[in-house]
Amino acid sequence: MTGGRRRSETSRLAILDAARDLLLEGGYEQLTIDAIAGRAGVGKQTIYRWWGSKGAVVADAALEGGLAQPLTPLPDTGDIETDLRRWLRAWTEHLTTAQGTGLILALTAATADDHTVADVLFERFTQPHEQLLRDRLERARGAGQLASDAPVPTIASVLIGSLLYRVLTRQAPPTVDDADLVVRLVLGGAG
Template sequence: MKSPDPARRSETARRAILTAAIDLVGEVGYPKLGIEAIAQAAGVGKQTIYRWWSSKGALLFDAFLTFAGEGEAAALPDTGDLAADLKLVLRATADEFGDPRQDLAMRAMHVEIVNDQALAAEYLERLDGPMRERKAERLRAAVRAGQLAGDVDIEVAVDMIWGPVLNRWLHRTGPLTHEYVDQVVDTALRGLQPR
């Protein structure tokens, strides 16, 4: 019983596999994605995949972490106008969801999370957590600026703003338009009760 030596790992193969995984999931969708096809597309032996990843989910997941981690690490914009800043961010998110390839790939990851508790935990820690922290930080700044009530639970606030958007996309409850996200932001900030 021996485990592979990370020092000797081929970075070429690793990138090829992750890239192929993302590409394929965007082409055929998650349920039809197969390890054999990934290996083929990456020009790699199956064993090289099994050596380094424990499951299709873990692989796909790693692919996301890798490519997402490369891109966005920046804080959310803070122009002083909270509503405008949130709308800007959410509209961008909605647009990403609109791109068919990203749509398929992200659905894949979410399915994996829905079904696998361990991946969900890792997702929380490595992707959702940091992202959420940036969202929370922006809201805290708003609190400090007196634009948000001080006694609001920040976690709940984040959920109430981003939750509806994620949901609408994932469950296709309706079109994910800019108008919709604007309304969500406005309503969340203002509350439902009459003033």
């Protein structure tokens, strides 16, 4: 057996685009496979052939659909405080947009809902972003800007966690001032 039609890249992109658009329009709860298929002009089977569940599509849409911040290394101006500020402010602003908020809420819902999605997202979204953060922190430690025993993973998780908390409480959107305070706190301590 040789032949057979190849996977349609057009359909793949149409599905991810549809998922992203629907996600931003109505949130994770409104998002259905039927709606994705309809919007994308695609059969449901085409979705199930390549993704195992709604969460998997959402995860892919988040990763490829341009919803998230691009996965680029943190700037290195030589000053860790400046760079962390810049990073945290950028995320803070991103999460202030409807797009950013919707993304995180959807991913969080998907994560809380489905263990396999949690794993995929961690591996391909959270982990890489955290890694970039750690890389910059490690470089700072090498440069003597952080204490030699500074707990880099802890710092990274605290920075991300503070963002998460702001979004999930949904009370007030995080501000750049909050971001600066967090950086200040993490670097300087409260004592």
